[in-house]
Amino acid sequence: MIANLIVGGLAAGCLYAMVGIAIVVVLNITDIANFAQGEMAMVTTFFAYWLLNSVGLTWWQAVPIAILFGLVQGVIIQQVVIRPLIGSPVLSAIIATLGLNIVLNSVAGLIWGHQTYTFPSPFAFSAPFMIGSVPVPVDAVVSIMAGLAIVVAMTWFLRFTWIGLGLRAASQNPTVARMMGVSISRSSAIAWGLGGLIGGIAGILVAPSLFLDTNLMSALLIKAFAGGVLGGLHSMIGVFLGCLALGVAENLVGAYVSPAFGEAITFIIIIAVLIVRPEGVFGRVKVRKV
Amino acid sequence: MSAAADIERAQRQALPFGTGPILLGVCVAAACAAPFVLNGYGLYVLNLTGVFALVALGLNLLTGYAGQISLCHAAFFGVGAYATAILTQTAGVPYLLSLLVGGLLTACVGAVVAVPAMRLKSLYLAIATLGFGVVLQKIIFEWRSLTNGGGGLALSPPVIGGYELRATGLYYLTLAVVTLGVWGAWNVSRGRTGRALLIIKESEIAAGALGIPAARYKVIAFAISAFYAAVAGGLFAYLVRYIHPENFSVGLSIAFLSMVVIGGLGTIGGSIVGAAFYVIVPELLRGIKDAPGLVFGLLLVIVMVLMPKGLWGLARRIGRRA
Numbered sequence: 305m306i307a308n309l310i311v312g313g314l315a316a317g318c319l320y321a322m323v324g325i326a327i328v329v330v331l332n333i334t335d336i337a338n339f340a341q342g343e344m345a346m347v348t349t350f351f352a353y354w355l356l357n358s359v360g361l362t363w364w365q366a367v368p369i370a371i372l373f374g375l376v377q378g379v380i381i382q383q384v385v386i387r388p389l390i391g392s393p394v395l396s397a398i399i400a401t402l403g404l405n406i407v408l409n410s411v412a413g414l415i416w417g418h419q420t421y422t423f424p425s426p427f428a429f430s431a432p433f434m435i436g437s438v439p440v441p442v443d444a445v446v447s448i449m450a451g452l453a454i455v456v457a458m459t460w461f462l463r464f465t466w467i468g469l470g471l472r473a474a475s476q477n478p479t480v481a482r483m484m485g486v487s488i489s490r491s492s493a494i495a496w497g498l499g500g501l502i503g504g505i506a507g508i509l510v511a512p513s514l515f516l517d518t519n520l521m522s523a524l525l526i527k528a529f530a531g532g533v534l535g536g537l538h539s540m541i542g543v544f545l546g547c548l549a550l551g552v553a554e555n556l557v558g559a560y561v562s563p564a565f566g567e568a569i570t571f572i573i574i575i576a577v578l579i580v581r582p583e584g585v586f587g588r589v590k591v592r593k594v
Numbered sequence: 595m596s597a598a599a600d601i602e603r604a605q606r607q608a609l610p611f612g613t614g615p616i617l618l619g620v621c622v623a624a625a626c627a628a629p630f631v632l633n634g635y636g637l638y639v640l641n642l643t644g645v646f647a648l649v650a651l652g653l654n655l656l657t658g659y660a661g662q663i664s665l666c667h668a669a670f671f672g673v674g675a676y677a678t679a680i681l682t683q684t685a686g687v688p689y690l691l692s693l694l695v696g697g698l699l700t701a702c703v704g705a706v707v708a709v710p711a712m713r714l715k716s717l718y719l720a721i722a723t724l725g726f727g728v729v730l731q732k733i734i735f736e737w738r739s740l741t742n743g744g745g746g747l748a749l750s751p752p753v754i755g756g757y758e759l760r761a762t763g764l765y766y767l768t769l770a771v772v773t774l775g776v777w778g779a780w781n782v783s784r785g786r787t788g789r790a791l792l793i794i795k796e797s798e799i800a801a802g803a804l805g806i807p808a809a810r811y812k813v814i815a816f817a818i819s820a821f822y823a824a825v826a827g828g829l830f831a832y833l834v835r836y837i838h839p840e841n842f843s844v845g846l847s848i849a850f851l852s853m854v855v856i857g858g859l860g861t862i863g864g865s866i867v868g869a870a871f872y873v874i875v876p877e878l879l880r881g882i883k884d885a886p887g888l889v890f891g892l893l894l895v896i897v898m899v900l901m902p903k904g905l906w907g908l909a910r911r912i913g914r915r916a
Contacts, residue, residue: 337717385895392902395657399855402848403894410888526724526844533721568732571725575710578722582713 307438309555315444317531317551319513321451322506323521324528324547326499328537329458333475333495335394336386337529340401341503342521343408344381348374348500349507350416353423353516363426371504378500382493390489412518425512447509448548454502455540471495534574536584546584550574625769629762637761638833643873644768645830650853650865651772651779652822657851658860659788660815661795663720665847666707666727667823672842674700674824675831676734679747689752689759693771693828697821703730704820708813727847735839746838749831759832768829772866775822779862782818791815792860823850856897858904867905871897 323342330338338344352370355361361369385404389397427446432439462468473481474491482488507520514520528547535546553573558566577585628640649671656662674696681692707726714722734741741747752759759767782788790811793801798808831837849872857868875893879886901908 331717337720385899388899389902393855393859395663395851395855395859396898396902396904399852400895400898402852403891403898406887406891407895408891410891414888529717530721530725533718537717564736565732568729571728575722575725578714578718579710582715582718584718 306556307436309559310552311435311438311440311444313552313555314448314548315441315513315551316555317548318444318447318451319506319510319524320527320531320551321544321547322447322454322509323503323524324532324543325451325454325458325540326503326506327525327528328532328540328543329502330495330499331537333471334386334397334492335475336397336401338401338496338499339398339525340381340404340408341499342525342528343405343412344374344377344500345503345507345510346518346520347408347412348377348504349423349511349516349520350412352504352508353421353511356424363424367508370508371501374500374502374504374507375497376500378496378498378503379493381500382496386492386496387489390492409518416518418518420515420517423508423511423516427512443509443513450505450509451544454505455544458498458502459540467494530571530574533584534577536581536587538583539586542584542586545586622773626766629765634761637765639873639877641761641765641768641833642830643870644765644772645826645833646850646853646873647866647869648768648772648775648826648829649823649850650857650869651775651862652819652826653850654854654857654860654862654865655779655782655788655791655822656815656819657854658858658864659783659791659795660812661791662711662812662815663716663723663851664816664819665720665724665844665851666730667819667850668842668844668846669727669730670700670704670820670823671827671830671846671850672734672837672839673703673730674827675837675842676741676747676827677824678828679749679831679837680740682752683747683749689754689832693825696828697825700824700827701817701821704816704818705813707820708816711816712809712812724844724847727844731839731842734842741839744839746836747831749835749837751835752832764829764833768833771825771829775825776862776866779822779865783862787811787814852894856894856904858906861904861906861910863909864904864906867909871905 323345326345327338327341330336330341348370351373352366355366355369356363359366381404385400386397389400425443427442430442432441433445434440462472470481470486471491471494473484474486474488478488481491510524511520527550531547531550532543533546534550535542535544537543550570554566554570557569557573561569581587625640629637632640649667653664653667656664677696677699678689678692681687681695682689685692687695707723710722711719735743737743752764754763754767757763790801790806793804793806794808794811801808801811853868853872854865855868856871857866858864876886876890879889882889897905
């Protein structure tokens, strides 16, 4: 019983984690909490669906194209909306992404309507793994593996490549980074491109478990933020584990404590953790010079 | 911009001497005359603008001045609405008194929320306050004996001094409260508290070095802000005359925050302009057939991209040039 609940929680948590990683890439480099991340991923997923059903590509052909579309989408949005806002109060940019969220949602509604679609997955009909006597859905395993792969790849990219180094410099101290020849607006564009790309992967992996409609991501977005905060937004692996923990906590609280207060209790746990660790479980408190 | 410049700006008059009071007078006169010109629907929209402007005024003290993001203002709004409604309807307290009591009660809730908020910053604070919002909304929903839970509360028109408040009366009440709210926010923001909050936003360490207790002022800011939201909630409850826990969800909190940012962070006029934008524009767009959401979202993006300091920043610039 409890093992089943934990597995179910992990499966839900890895959906949050996928969105959470996309958010945190943009957040850590540009300081902007991207409220449009979910809708960007939703549009990318619909694009993949269109490639599959109307163009007639196979899953393995459609998905790389769609992910590339996600990247381009991110860069375009950064150029049009975020670039003019570099140097303005961060809250202005956040509210702009909120507007973008509404725009993308309505555009998708106009193009694809408000009905639900089922998104195919090559893993849908595989038999679940058995760990002991607990069945583990293959979808969840694929999502967790993909999430881990993205975390490792992003950590490597940010730590061991020149571009990654520039991105980190740009986020740590824009003024000095600029003096060292790092272009702030290009860093921001790269961050948004990466966010769009990871968001696209997230959408495509999430869509088969939920149904594909224009509100695909709205429930996940807040949970992804909450999980990220729980783990610590400055650590990529912290966000990943925080989101998984959030999924498990929700499931266990819902089953054992109180179904009605499940969400509320989960948030109380998050607040309690934040009181003890204000920067999340894996967060390091930054030492600030006065 | 440095805190010093912020404070200097707050103390300075934005407009040439005399123009400000005249403009203000024209606005107040127009607001007083509105019930004679507008139909019932127009009056309702204007009344709702006033109610949201009150929330935005309070939230702006917290976010614009003290730099603290809150995503639980919808819940404060809801607690105020329910407290006022229950006190008036069930306990038989006079309406104006229950507005005040509801406000004070919610101010205490706000102070409690502020305690864990003292150590948190930016997005961590946003998520923690969002959590409080979810919890408060859930409590309203589940405390069925008091709030009637998911059934909602239907309210009869309030009575003040034997006179039953209909749409027009309620409108004038809102107008009076908003005027009081502007006066209060003006005094808070230009006084000792406002200056302290601006320094805290800039650097808590600097504030501490100047002998400003950051923790105490953050609690004060949360309490005042919650008070504003709750009084607005009390007015809202009797404006719509049917309240339901779902009215006070996270989406509304995000809308409040958007109002403040669109209008202009750290400005009093901006709170009112932002609320007006958020209430009136969607009503105007309702006529557009396909996508009111699309146009509204685009407007939101365009306003932010072209005027990162909000609509009030633009108005101020035009005013100075004229």
